[in-house]
Amino acid sequence: MAEKKIMLGNEAIARGAWEAGVTVSAAYxxxxxxxxxxxxxxxxxxxxxxxPNEKVAMEVAIGASMAGARALASMKHVxxxxxxxxxxxxxxxxxxxxxxxxxxxxxxxxxxxxxxxSRAVARAAKIPVLEPSDSxxxxxxxxFAYDLSEKYDTPVMLRTTTRxxxxxxxxxxxxxxxxxxxxYEKNFRKNVMMPGNAKFRHLHVEAREKQMAEDGCAFPINRxxxxxxxxxxxxSGIPYQYVREAMPDASVLKLGxxxxxxxxxxxxxxxxxxxxxxxxxxxxxxEEQVKSWGVACKGxxxxxxxxxxxxxxxxxxxxxxxxxxxxxxxxxQRPPILCPGCPHRSTFxxxxxxxxxxxxxxxxxxxxxxxPLSVVDTTVCMGSSISTLHGMEKAxxxxxxxxxxxxxxxxxxxxxxxxxxxxxxxxxxxxxxxxLDNSTTGMTGHQDHAGTGKTLKGDIVNAIDVTKLCEGMxxxxxxxxxxxxxxxxxxxxxxxxxKDELSVIIVKAPCALLNKAKIxxxxxxxxxxxxxxGSCMKPGCPAMTKGADGKVVINDTMCNGCGLCAQxxxxxxxxxVEV
Amino acid sequence: MDTKNIMIVGVxxxxxxxxxxxxxxxxxxxxxxxxxxxVHGMAQRGGSVVTFVRYGNSVAEPIVEEGxxxxxxxxxxxxxxxxxxxxxxxGVLIANDQRIDPMPVxxxxxxxxxxxxxxxxxxxxxxxxxxxxxxKKLGNARAxxxxxxxxxxxHMDFPKEQWITVIEKTVPPKTIELNTKAFLVxxxx
Numbered sequence: 001m002a003e004k005k006i007m008l009g010n011e012a013i014a015r016g017a018w019e020a021g022v023t024v025s026a027a028y029x030x031x032x033x034x035x036x037x038x039x040x041x042x043x044x045x046x047x048x049x050x051x052p053n054e055k056v057a058m059e060v061a062i063g064a065s066m067a068g069a070r071a072l073a074s075m076k077h078v079x080x081x082x083x084x085x086x087x088x089x090x091x092x093x094x095x096x097x098x099x100x101x102x103x104x105x106x107x108x109x110x111x112x113x114x115x116x117x118s119r120a121v122a123r124a125a126k127i128p129v130l131e132p133s134d135s136x137x138x139x140x141x142x143x144f145a146y147d148l149s150e151k152y153d154t155p156v157m158l159r160t161t162t163r164x165x166x167x168x169x170x171x172x173x174x175x176x177x178x179x180x181x182x183x184y185e186k187n188f189r190k191n192v193m194m195p196g197n198a199k200f201r202h203l204h205v206e207a208r209e210k211q212m213a214e215d216g217c218a219f220p221i222n223r224x225x226x227x228x229x230x231x232x233x234x235x236s237g238i239p240y241q242y243v244r245e246a247m248p249d250a251s252v253l254k255l256g257x258x259x260x261x262x263x264x265x266x267x268x269x270x271x272x273x274x275x276x277x278x279x280x281x282x283x284x285x286x287e288e289q290v291k292s293w294g295v296a297c298k299g300x301x302x303x304x305x306x307x308x309x310x311x312x313x314x315x316x317x318x319x320x321x322x323x324x325x326x327x328x329x330x331x332x333q334r335p336p337i338l339c340p341g342c343p344h345r346s347t348f349x350x351x352x353x354x355x356x357x358x359x360x361x362x363x364x365x366x367x368x369x370x371x372p373l374s375v376v377d378t379t380v381c382m383g384s385s386i387s388t389l390h391g392m393e394k395a396x397x398x399x400x401x402x403x404x405x406x407x408x409x410x411x412x413x414x415x416x417x418x419x420x421x422x423x424x425x426x427x428x429x430x431x432x433x434x435x436l437d438n439s440t441t442g443m444t445g446h447q448d449h450a451g452t453g454k455t456l457k458g459d460i461v462n463a464i465d466v467t468k469l470c471e472g473m474x475x476x477x478x479x480x481x482x483x484x485x486x487x488x489x490x491x492x493x494x495x496x497x498x499k500d501e502l503s504v505i506i507v508k509a510p511c512a513l514l515n516k517a518k519i520x521x522x523x524x525x526x527x528x529x530x531x532x533x534g535s536c537m538k539p540g541c542p543a544m545t546k547g548a549d550g551k552v553v554i555n556d557t558m559c560n561g562c563g564l565c566a567q568x569x570x571x572x573x574x575x576x577v578e579v
Numbered sequence: 580m581d582t583k584n585i586m587i588v589g590v591x592x593x594x595x596x597x598x599x600x601x602x603x604x605x606x607x608x609x610x611x612x613x614x615x616x617x618v619h620g621m622a623q624r625g626g627s628v629v630t631f632v633r634y635g636n637s638v639a640e641p642i643v644e645e646g647x648x649x650x651x652x653x654x655x656x657x658x659x660x661x662x663x664x665x666x667x668x669x670g671v672l673i674a675n676d677q678r679i680d681p682m683p684v685x686x687x688x689x690x691x692x693x694x695x696x697x698x699x700x701x702x703x704x705x706x707x708x709x710x711x712x713x714x715k716k717l718g719n720a721r722a723x724x725x726x727x728x729x730x731x732x733x734h735m736d737f738p739k740e741q742w743i744t745v746i747e748k749t750v751p752p753k754t755i756e757l758n759t760k761a762f763l764v765x766x767x768x
Contacts, residue, residue, distance in 0.1 A: 006607050006615075031619055110618060134614070134641075167641035168603055168615040241640040312644045325646045326664035326702075331657055332689035334681035336591065336626035364624060372686045445619065537685070542625055545680055557711070557720040 007171045009138045009164040013102055014039035015171065016139035017072045020098070020146040021179035022046055024064035026057035028415060029444035030076030031111035032165040033104035037074060038447075041456050045176065050447055050456045053382070053415040054079035058086045058101065065099040065155075066191065068181035070146055074102035077118045078381065082416070087155070088125045089193050092201035094153035096182050098146035101127075105161045107281045108308040111443070113362065113381060115306065117282040122157045122259050126205050128212055129157045129259040130221065131237040135169035141256060144221060152208050159258070161281065163238045163308060213260040221256025222265055232273025234266065234286060234297070238309075239279045245311035246319065261289055270295045277302075277318055281309055338367050340543035341512035341560025343438055343483035347407070348373040349539040349564070350489045351434075356405055356497065358434075359392070361385035361417070363409040364443045365436055372540040376407065383408070383416025389431045390424050398430040402497050406433045410466065411441035411449040418469070424502050425474045432496045432503045435466060436483070438511040446514060470504045477501055483509035486567050512560040522559040522579050523566050525552045529573035536565035536574060582635030583735075584643040588662045589654030590679050591623040594724040597750065598652065599630040601728060604745040605737050606634030614641040627658055627681075652731045654724060655679050656695045663699055672705045673731040675723065706730060713764050722754075722761035729765020739766060 007015065013036050017025065025048040027037040041048040051057035054075040064071035075083060080103045087101065103118035122129045130145050132138040138160065145156040189197050216222060228249045235243050236255040243252060253269040255262070270276050270290075278287040278299035287299035302317045303309065315321045338345045348368040351358055352375045360366055360376035361384060369376035378388055385406040393401040408417045413435050424431060441447040448454040453463030470478045477499065481492045489507065496503035532550035543558035544565060554565070554574075566574040585602055587595045599615050606613040611634040618628045631643045648666045652673045653659030659674045666672060674696055683689035699705050708730050714723035725746070732742050743759055750758045 006603055006613060008617075034619075163616065163641065166617045166619050168600075168613075168617070169638075169641065170607070170612060238640075244639040245644075310642060310644055311640055312646075323646065328664050329660045331661045331692065332681055332683045334590065334625075334627040334657065334661075335683075336624040337682050339592070339624060367624070371682065371688070443624070445623075540682060540685060542679070542682070542685065545685070 003173045004170045005173055006168050007135050008035055008166060008168050009135050009160055010035035010166070011039040012135040012139040012171045013074070013142055013158065013160065014043070015173070016142035017100070018043040018046060019139070019174050019176050020070060020143045021177040022070045022072050022146070023181075024061065024069050025049070025072040025074070026051045026060035027074045028052065028054050028057055028079060029441050029447040030079050030104070031444055032106060032160070032162040033074050033076045033079070033102060034444045034447065035165070036102055037456060040072070048456050050449060052450055054083040055085060058083035058090075061099060061101070062086055062090050062093075065095045065097045066184070067096070068184050069097040070179065071097060071099050072102065073100075075104070076112065077103055077105045077116050078112060078114065080118050080121055082382070084121060084125070087121075087127075090155050091125045091127050092193055092198055092205055093191055094201075094204065095149050095155060096184065098149035099155040100142060100145045100149060100158055101155060102142075102158045102160060104165050105159065105282065107161055107163075110162050113379065115282065117285060118157065118159050119258055119285045120283060122159070123285065126209055127155050127157055127259070128152070128257060129159050130256055131159045131258045132164065132256070133237055133240040133254070134164070135167065136171045137256075138164065139171050141221060152212060153204070154208055159237070161238055209260050212257070213263055216257045216260065216262035217265040219257055219262070222262050223254045223256070224265070224269055225252040225254065226272070227251045229272055230274050231277070232269060232275070233277045233279055234269065234290070235279040236286070237281070239281055242309050242311045242314055243279055246314035255286070258286060261286065263293065266290060267293065267295065270297070279303065279309070279314065335370065336367060337540070337542055338364065339512050339560070340541055340558045341562040343507070343509035343512070343562070344368060344436055345373070345539045345541065346483050346486055346562065346564045347434065347436055347489065347507050348375050350486055350493060351375045351405060351407075354490060354493055356403055356493070359385045359389040359404060359406045361406075361408040361412050363412050365407055365409055368407065372538060382412055383420050386417050386420035386433055387423060389433070390420065390427070390429045393429050393431055398500055401431045404431065405493065405497065406431065408433065408435055409442065410435060410437040410439065410451050411447075413466070414450045414464070421470065421475065421504070422473055429502055430500055432493065432505065434493070435504060435506045437466065437506050437508045438514070440511050440514055442511045442513075446511065466506055475502050475504050477503035478506070480506040480508055483507045484562055484564060486564065512562065519561050520579060521561045521576050522554070522556060523561065523563060523574050524554050524556070524577050526573050526575055527551050529571050531571055531573070533570065535570055536568045538568065539564060541565060580635055582633050582638055584648045585632040585650045585652070586643050586648045586662060586665055587630045587632070587652045587654070588658040589628060590658065591626045591628045593654045594721070595628050595630045595654065598724050598728050599632050601745055601749045602632040604749050605741060606632070608741055608745055609737060611635055612638045614638045616641040627661060629662060650731055650734055652727060654727060657681065657691065659699060660692065660695045663703060666703055670703060671734050672699060672703050673727060673734070674699075674705055674707050675710045675727045676707050677709075677711050708765065708768065710765065714761060717757065717760055717764065719757055722757050725758045725761035726765040729762040730768055732762070732766055742766070
């Protein structure tokens with residue numbers, strides 16, 4: 001019997017890519033896709049890297065495919081936007097070695113700035129999309145994706161969602177297919193996308209879509225499960241599982257290929273059932289196409305385009321059942337917060353004290369937007385803090401942005417912040433950019449990047465020197481301050497924002513969770529000296545609570561020893577203790 | 580057998596993932612089909628987190644539906660309150676009697692409810708444990724979650740030895756002794 005192992009959806013995707021003979025993997029971390037790279041790097045036959053952003057990752061994978069290897073690029077849904085420039089054109093070029101892009105969508109917005117549906121991107125780019133429903137299928141489907149990629153000369157998207165990527169299930173382990181790289185052949189018409197060649201390749205793209213829509217009817221990943229014919233459901237991905245729980249007697253057409261749709265298979269299934277439902281999370285991608293063929297069916301009239309589905313939702317909305325459920329209790333919300341000892345807290349406290357606004361970015365430090373810090377005014381996408389600050393200056397002038405700073409993390413700066421800063425230099429902007437350098441990609445769980453001096457494979461390499469990079473671009477003022485020296489940080493920001501020039505302040509201190517085991521000191525409140533003034537509580541450290549007498553208590557299981565509270569106490573009541 | 584539905588709820592950083600992986604491991608060890616669903620990313624930063632574990636002959640969805648949980652393991656009182664409605668009518672709540680103030684309470688925008696567990700006892704079978712104090716007695720407060728798991732283990736159908744085996748396989752090697760001790764403290768309570 002084959003060995004079975006319990007695996008995260010993302011681990012299974014990595015396993016499948018390895019079994020399929022992949023030798024190159026490139027990605028930028030992003031929830032819910034991160035663990036794909038963290039898993040695939042463990043297979044020694046695979047070269048795996050963190051690229052600085054998703055566009056670069058996609059292009060690395062394209063190059064590997066052109067050179068004849070099977071290659072993988074993985075990213076979250078908004079990362080696909082960054083990678084969309086190469087993606088739309090590699091659709092025309094096609095592949096040499098198989099090429100798969102894993103796009104990880106986030107219905108329910110567990111850790112994202114929007115809820116977009118990557119299937120829509122794939123439709124626009126005219127590439128096939130496979131959608132698995134559990135960990136074992138994730139492994140099987142990505143292997144099939146490589147076969148399709150090479151057979152139809154196309155990049156293939158494997159679409160996952162948070163619920164699939166971060167669920168674990170049993171996976172049948174199989175051996176790796178050992179593949180030699182395919183021979184490289186110079187092919188001007190196929191690989192050089194200039195207008196005349198692209199016009200020619202567009203014919204291939206259209207013919208491929210048509211062919212796959214026909215052939216897809218016989219793909220084993222599309223499965224008809226005939227049961228009672230009163231109700232039929234077309235579904236794919238994780239929603240298939242909710243359909244099975246809520247409607248065990250219904251007939252189901254489970255689609256593994258969701259673009260292009262296997263039209264004849266769908267038409268045949270629709271004829272066999274009395275009432276047809278289409279159950280898909282997010283946008284009505286399947287539904288709108290099926291309706292356009294004149295097939296009577298119901299979908300988004302009954303079900304939402306927002307968030308995740310559940311079996312109970314289908315019971316209520318499709319079956320009209322009234323469920324006897326307790327209502328949720330009224331309980332105060334518990335939103336995510338900056339960790340105890342987080343260097344960003346200290347930074348945002350300094351910005352708050354100076355009464356400045358911050359143009360924000362994507363990372364843990366987006367949490368500088370919420371109370372009690374509430375200094376981050378804007379967040380759009382990776383790298384946008386610097387360019388939005390620039391736009392503000394161009395709209396309102398140099399004096400206006402003296403009340404602003406841009407805040408961006410070190411990994412996000414490497415991702416796309418560099419381009420934005422280049423633009424500020426080139427277009428002679430005034431403004432102060434704070435690079436919050438915590439030596440890691442924090443929010444996604446501590447991945448290395450070009451500035452940390454370590455690769456995904458664990459090799460020690462030259463770290464890109466952010467100071468020299470900024471100076472090299474011609475930023476006139478570049479300085480470094482410790483995030484935990486509040487006085488020095490406030491003085492530095494105050495000085496830089498008043499200049500009629502561009503300034504970068506690198507605010508440095510490692511993420512509190514990076515070396516958690518090495519904490520050597522904590523802080524505690526001397527109750528005799530504490531006057532219950534609350535100064536230390538202002539930055540909102542979760543390790544601190546007020547006792548019944550108003551005096552502050554520091555939770556010794558949470559304190560990471562940053563010492564910010566001790567700096568803020570006017571009475572010297574917070575003392576350092578060795579641990 | 581019917582699919583068993585277990586939930587682990589708490590505050591991001593309290594170790595719900597390790598606990599769910601031990602649960603997944605033991606269901607697998609016993610030969611069941613098993614699915615787990617976890618929360619990674621932003622919510623892990625001190626937010627409210629929930630992890631689902633389902634095992635049985637054949638498991639379809641990886642999440643536990645409202646009103647369907649056999650066992651709800653809560654590492655914090657307010658989180659017990661937030662997710663109690665997921666319990667079946669005869670479900671069991673294993674509650675760590677600890678309070679962690681969420682930011683709206685810290686900044687005075689909301690109040691932490693009083694007598695949470697006492698009120699939940701009126702509706703559900705509730706087993707309380709002050710696992711933090713017990714863990715400190717073992718010399719490491721961070722082992723509290725394995726103590727809570729030990730208490731919950733008594734309400735599931737796996738032998739003690741099997742739990743120990745799975746803990747040894749799942750936790751970081753340096754913490755095997757601590758976690759095993761912690762498990763037994765909860766199990767024998």
